[in-house]
Amino acid sequence: MDSSFARRVIRWQRQAGRHDLPWQGTHDPYRVWLSEIMLQQTQVATVVDYFLRFLARFPEVRALAAASPEEVLALWAGLGYYARARHLHACARRVVGEYGGQFPSSAAALAELPGIGRSTAAAIAAFAYGERAAILDGNVKRVLCRHFAIEGAPVGAVEKSLWTLAESLLPPLSSAPQITHEEMANYTQGLMDLGATLCLSRTPHCESCPLATSCLARQQGRQESLPAKAPRKAKPCRRAEFLLITDGKEILLQRRPSSGVWGGLLTFPEGREALRLLGQEGHELQPLPPREHVFTHFRLEIHPVVCKVEKMPDMANQPNLECLPLKTALKAGVPAPVARLLEELRNFVSRIPP
Ligand code: SF4
Secondary structure, eight states: OOOOHHHHHHHHHHHHSOOOSTTOSOOOHHHHHHHHHHHTTSOHHHHHHHHHHHHHHOSSHHHHHHSOHHHHHHHHTTSOOTHHHHHHHHHHHHHHHHHTTOOOSSHHHHTTSTTOOHHHHHHHHHHHHOOOOOOOOHHHHHHHHHHTTOOSOSSHHHHHHHHHHHHHTSOOSSSSSOOOHHHHHHHHHHHHHIIIIISOSSSOOGGGOTTGGGOHHHHHTOTTTOSOOOOOOOOOEEEEEEEEEEOSSEEEEEEOOSSSTTTTOEEOOBSHHHHHHTTOTTSOEEEOOOEEEEOSSOEEEEEEEEEEOSSOOOOTTOTTEEEEETTTGGGGTOOHHHHHHHHHHHHHHHHSOO
């Protein structure tokens, strides 16, 4: 029996890997692509509902391309890393505009599309077309660094050498045993499953691992220390005052610019200056407990204040501002910290005297 790295991963994936996720059992590149984008930096359990909701609303790429950016963002709201949603939409439009609605069928061409990096392109090509292409996401880096006892954090030159290693480990193409489309999909899924279910960051389940007999980290008892962690820089802290302007029935929200943090989403106006611009000075401001939201590159210290008004401001000349019913604003495409504040606010305003 062939006991190469790849063959062991394939056998294990068939017997013990994940087979019932809603995006599995298909070669449809649209579904494969949608799931792979959602799974970037997000766990399977979180993605499942979003994937099904997107698919119900946009059953194929043309429907997604035809949607407005606001609708795409509203459906994505809560999944985080919102640049992914903007790239997803831009990618759908490119696929329709440049490829007649058919995703390109090679990893190299896929990697040219918005939001599709090298590893994601390889995963889509492997699942949808059986292409023999190497993936290297965070989970796979961990498996390789441990199995081969690779020193150094998996960035820069180490990451480059991991790509070379990942390519050398691919099941052979032209010599026996020849790789098939299904096997390539099993291998790609197997690497992902190993990292997500056995080779965990903490307490890996080496006793069940198909790679245990050749794993150097296991032999050397170094599972905990591999891969090495890149030195972490302290994240800078920013401060923002969120103005929750409400008459008890509606809430004032502001659409952010299409790029940058929470790009295109609805959030609260910020800072006292906004009150002056909206002609809402002189109201009593009631603070809610401060909270923190952590982004990739900084921490945001949020200071919410409630401004209860008798009449909502006139929005006629304010294209970025919207007055929405408190009950439904949650569904309008707001980031998670804003959604939590809207929930709190609904309870809070009912206790404020008119
Ligand atoms: S034997 Fe343990 S450390 Fe090595 S690859 Fe398997 S789960 Fe990871």
